[in-house]
Amino acid sequence: MTTKMFGAPVQRTEDERLVTGRGGYLDDLGAGAYAAAFVRSPHAHARIRDVDVMAALDVDGLVAVYTHDDLSGAMAEPLPLLIPHPAILDGRTPYALAKEYVHHVGEPVAMVVARDRYAAEDAVERIMVDYELLDPVVGIDNAERAERVVHAGMPDNVAAHLVQEVGDASDAIAAAPHTLELDLDIERSACTPMEGRGVYARWDGADGMLRLYSSTQTASGVRAAVAAKLGLELGQVEVVVPDVGGGFGVKIMHPWPEELMVPWAARLLGHEVKWAEDRREHFVSAAHERGQHQRVRAGFDDEGRLLGLDVRILHDNGAYLPYGIIVPIVTSTQLLGPYKPGAYRVEFRSLYTNTVIVTPYRGAGRPQGVFAMERTMDAIADYLGRDRTQVRAANFIQPDEMPYDQGLLFQDGRPLVYDSGDFPASLAKLKDLIGWDDFESYRERARAEGRRVGIGLACYVEGTGPGPYEGGHVQVETSGRVRVATGLTSQGQGHQTILAQIVADELGVPMSDISVTTGDTRRMPYSVGTYASRGAVMSGSAVALAARRLRDKALRIAADALEADAGDLEITDGRVQVKGNPGAGIDLGTVAVLSNPLRYAFDEASKAATQFGGGTDHDRPPVADDDEPGLEGTDFYSPLRCTFANGMHAAIVETDPETAEITILRYCVVHDCGKLVNPLIVEGQVHGGVAQGVAGALYERMAYDSGGQLLNASFMDFLVPYASEVPRIEIDHLETPSPLNPLGIKGAGEAGVIPGAAVLAAAIEDAEGFPIRAMPISPSELFHLRAGFAAG
């Protein structure tokens, strides 16, 4: 390697285009397309008696109206259950358009296609749906009581039930010197990306090809689902993902009903069709997450060591289960964080409710797990009168115990094994960064000024970079420029930059000579997608492997041309040369020419190529027996299991003694995602994550009334924090490389959000002196808690 871009804080190459308004998002496409709009259920639970479309047919510009009756074959069947699991008792999934019943407000009942969106919306308003209202089930308590049911034939509303146990937790708790119990709540929230969902489809009847543009995190998943549902061969469907204005998990779902209906109609009508979600639609019909009740029982010794832990989780699953049980299984298996309890039992029930579905939202179940575990750690410390960091340290898995098997099974049935990490070192860094040991004197000074301040911390581990695989394609053009393709889609993570950094080092070319294509199934048909903080680990490794292979090939070809030994060659600044003798070498572009005999006649570079006899040596086969023509190649990376990143956050808050306003004075992060490809990007990811963590702790919640109506379905009412509410974030890194992948990387994209609720609950509790058991918490809730505490 001659350049050293891996690890450098390189500015993101995609930003100039995006911040100067040259990005191309879904709704920038398809100016001539028909517009689709959806009739959505205004009720949380109802039977559809009739859909009367007559009045809509008069709307000027109307093209077509579709209901479930118009669908046939696979399109008329429910959507697939994407990730099955034996713990799923009854996995209900929605239809592309509702059939007989609606199970949440916002569920699509009919689709209108019209010349433009105005006409489509007018027609939507004229469609009369006759609903027989049924009792909705809203909230975890109601779902658990099961006095009403969400789905006919399911009397207890339990979608899935799973128990995992390591040792005998009941015995361990019963025998422990101390025990305590906690009831915890964390409310529903949502991803709220800047850009909503959207899909634009073109059907080319002449060659039977469907071209689909989708604002998705999973291009290949959409392709597979649409092909299957529309009865097309995979080779007939291409999915291209334009710039995406954020996803955070909501665009991981594939297919959304709209993502099926739009191409289905485009094919039927032989005309382009587009749907771009508006904000209100996003609130009421896209996915949410978080929503859990947790009951924790802990048994511990005088040092605060956990001897037994029993956690029971009720998870609000929403009306359908297309995404299986990923969220509660992540909560239940990654809840233990950096700790090793003597025995552990976890049980969850995933409950159907008449609210929108749940897909993994950044952090995916971990914020809830960390909330349970870290609130427990704090409760133990407070009970024993010990420092909160000491109790944690007493429970840490030590670095020399790595790899550490928690004895639990993850979603895919594989054991949950932490590959590496140094928790004591992280804690030491965090304590230094925030000045933990000096806080009491600061508190005293603040108290003397009539101010109330508190400090809290929270620790987490995060399984990142799961398989099954991801690919990378690398091609050297005869110009010497390098094209890289990944199946990942980018929602703002900076993939183009970091993949170019990796390839620059592996191939020995300047970053400015590398361009990266993301989310285009024409360039990379086999891919899994961007979620679970897997991009750097999976695609980073795949492109590194592809580039390494290409480098070997380039050296072989150049060795032949230079009549040198491949082992004596190196690639520097895009030139293959003899080590120690830069004069003796050829450009990579020339190697690309040599690799493809057909290019000799056409290419300028062939002039250089012929110098080395590549085109004139008739005794040598133009392509070696075990090689393919061209300087390009694809490689795939498929890990044994995911790699565990970890981190610890601490915050100092101030709560106003009168108004109960909560201000974050400091927010510190120690983060370990293995080797950092680009520290600037990782810190940006941590900043974004912390902003969402703060949002989930203090502002954002989905407020449903008892009828299943979302009361805050707009940015006037759903409080997304402004930059002014997000604290300055101080970050320190630890780099314990992962032994599992070729670059030693662990994921970073979700980390910042994970401990947000736990760390702020701890700090507020410390400021106030009474337990905080539910998040988010608003000033008015804090005010009432104070009053309740004061009243005893």
Ligand code: MCN
């Ligand atoms: N990175 C790095 N070094 C590491 C790890 C990561 O330089 N050791 C860089 C990566 O190269 C990448 C970024 O950090 O540019 C995030 O990488 P990774 O952790 O692999 O996450 P993914 O690329 O798989 O992105 C998904 C992740 C998830 S799951 C959510 S949710 C999320 C997130 O990324 N949604 C986002 N970050 C987001 N950022 C933006 N702007 N928008 C979203 O929707």
